[in-house]
Amino acid sequence: METQQLERIGTDPEAFEAFYRENVEGVQRFVARRVGERERAADLTAEIFLAAITSTRTYDPRLGSPQAWLYGIARVTVAAEGRSRGRERAGIERVRGSTLISEDDIAAMDARIDAERRSRELYAAMDRLAEGERAVLELVVLDGLSVSEAAAAAGVRPVTARVRLHRARRKLRAELEGPRTSARPEAIKARRTKPQPIEEEGS
Amino acid sequence: MNEIQDRDASFEERLLAELRAVVEERAAMPEAADVERSSVYDRVSLHTPPAGGRRLAPRLALGGAAVAAVAAGVLAVSSGTGDTSSAFAVEPQGDGTVRVEISSLSDAAGLEKALAEAGVKADVSYTAAGMACREPRWHATAAVPGEGQPAQPAPDDQAARKGKTTGSIRQTDSGVVFSITPNGIGPDDTLVVTASPGPEGAGDVVGVQIAEGAVSPCDPVPAGDLPPGAVTQQSGGPGAPHTAGPQQGFSQSGVPGVSGVPATGAGQSSN
Numbered sequence: 001m002e003t004q005q006l007e008r009i010g011t012d013p014e015a016f017e018a019f020y021r022e023n024v025e026g027v028q029r030f031v032a033r034r035v036g037e038r039e040r041a042a043d044l045t046a047e048i049f050l051a052a053i054t055s056t057r058t059y060d061p062r063l064g065s066p067q068a069w070l071y072g073i074a075r076v077t078v079a080a081e082g083r084s085r086g087r088e089r090a091g092i093e094r095v096r097g098s099t100l101i102s103e104d105d106i107a108a109m110d111a112r113i114d115a116e117r118r119s120r121e122l123y124a125a126m127d128r129l130a131e132g133e134r135a136v137l138e139l140v141v142l143d144g145l146s147v148s149e150a151a152a153a154a155g156v157r158p159v160t161a162r163v164r165l166h167r168a169r170r171k172l173r174a175e176l177e178g179p180r181t182s183a184r185p186e187a188i189k190a191r192r193t194k195p196q197p198i199e200e201e202g203s
Numbered sequence: 204m205n206e207i208q209d210r211d212a213s214f215e216e217r218l219l220a221e222l223r224a225v226v227e228e229r230a231a232m233p234e235a236a237d238v239e240r241s242s243v244y245d246r247v248s249l250h251t252p253p254a255g256g257r258r259l260a261p262r263l264a265l266g267g268a269a270v271a272a273v274a275a276g277v278l279a280v281s282s283g284t285g286d287t288s289s290a291f292a293v294e295p296q297g298d299g300t301v302r303v304e305i306s307s308l309s310d311a312a313g314l315e316k317a318l319a320e321a322g323v324k325a326d327v328s329y330t331a332a333g334m335a336c337r338e339p340r341w342h343a344t345a346a347v348p349g350e351g352q353p354a355q356p357a358p359d360d361q362a363a364r365k366g367k368t369t370g371s372i373r374q375t376d377s378g379v380v381f382s383i384t385p386n387g388i389g390p391d392d393t394l395v396v397t398a399s400p401g402p403e404g405a406g407d408v409v410g411v412q413i414a415e416g417a418v419s420p421c422d423p424v425p426a427g428d429l430p431p432g433a434v435t436q437q438s439g440g441p442g443a444p445h446t447a448g449p450q451q452g453f454s455q456s457g458v459p460g461v462s463g464v465p466a467t468g469a470g471q472s473s474n
Contacts, residue, residue, distance in 0.1 A: 006454075009226070010229060011226060011229050011230040012226065012230065013223045013227050013230070014224045016414075017219060017223060018224065020219050020222065021219075023274070024215050024218075025220070028215075042214065042218075045218065046218055046221070046222070049218070050222065053225060053226055053229070054229075055331065056333060057423055058330065058331040058423050059420075060334070060423065060424050060425055062424075062425070063425045076332075077448065092429045097214075097218055100214055100217040100218050100221065101214055102214065102217075104213070105213060105214040107213075109214065139434060152425075155331070155332050155333025155334070158331065192307075
């Protein structure tokens with residue numbers, strides 16, 4: 001999608017529809033990799049697009065693709081939802097995704113959620129990582145973004161992302177090799193598309 | 204909310220219909236959309252409370268193209284609930300100054316309006332984490348636009364010389380507080396307030412400047428070599444060294460007009 005078009009999605013229904021159709025499956029999969037309940041997933045999908053509609057000014061084409069930008073929004077939205085769950089949710093709820101689910105949708109949504117079970121296990125295992133490290137790791141490992149895209153989505157420099165990714169992988173590997181896990185470390189390696197140069201601090 | 208429950212449509216189509224309705228509404232009411240944009244945006248970004256309740260030391264000063272860089276402070280986000288009605292307070296004081304308190308990065312338009320009612324022409328921009336407004340946003344006579352030396356943090360001196368502000372940004376439990384003197388701000392001047400949430404909600408960066416002449420709207424760009432997260436991790440607590448660690452060099456080639464030095468004018472000192 002062109003940059004000019006992205007800027008218009010907040011006020012141009014046609015531009016928004018094109019953007020939505022292009023990304024709704026990706027967003028739903030993104031959510032399903034993190035959230036295992038249908039209603040929450042539906043609510044989050046709605047929230048992510050609402051946030052995109054209202055945050056077009058934050059998109060900078062030099063930082064990454066519209067998809068990376070959207071993933072950044074999605075990540076923050078999911079993280080915020082996780083933390084505020086159980087508390088009163090502030091803000092608007094003008095579009096509640098969960099109210100839009102019909103019987104016919106359930107099979108498709110559950111299939112998507114089932115398909116991402118392994119990813120959610122990995123996601124849960126990341127809980128003990130530092131937030132900054134986790135952010136980069138989940139975007140690269142769970143969502144298949146490149147390091148530079150993940151950096152853009154997480155709002156850090158690529159070099160910072162690389163350092164964090166390296167640390168996160170090391171920690172998670174140690175974590176997963178421990179006795180209490182179900183996800184295996186190979187899963188991490190397998191999703192790694194190509195070797196990333198590791199830049200340690202100070203070098 | 205529209206009740207669109209077309210039995211034949213899928214979830215995706217129904218959601219699209221709802222969202223399209225939101226976009227159409229915004230298209231019809233650009234002004235309302237602006238307000239909403241900031242408040243919704245806040246909801247997304249601010250609800251990222253500190254992972255470990257970390258307090259963050261002041262960490263950067265905005266300067267450069269600023270005519271008078273007052274100071275920069277850090278707004279610690281202590282709560283995830285963004286009640287826009289208490290996001291800020293603008294209180295004219297008996298001595299002619301106006302006390303401004305920002306407690307959460309929401310409702311930029313509302314703060315702008317409240318400042319205007321207090322006689323201060325202001326431009327308030329809240330950007331996403333890791334973003335900053337593209338500089339320069341105005342033509343400064345006393346600074347080289349774009350490149351060049353970032354203003355060193357002598358904000359109080361500068362402010363005193365200009366006579367336009369009183370004191371500096373202070374951090375309180377509920378947010379940041381600063382005072383301005385409307386009479387000291389010329390008819391063509393604009394109070395420019397910029398802020399962005401820190402990563403992981405560790406703390407937010409608030410900058411207050413006074414611009415002479417027209418100010419262009421905030422065009423958010425990545426803060427580049429000013430990754431807030433990098434600094435955040437350096438300031439884990441009182442006494443944490445600002446200058447040690449892998450991100451030491453981050454401030455050297457950063458966003459024009461933004462220097463990465465700790466703001467001495469801010470209330471919380473860490474060394």
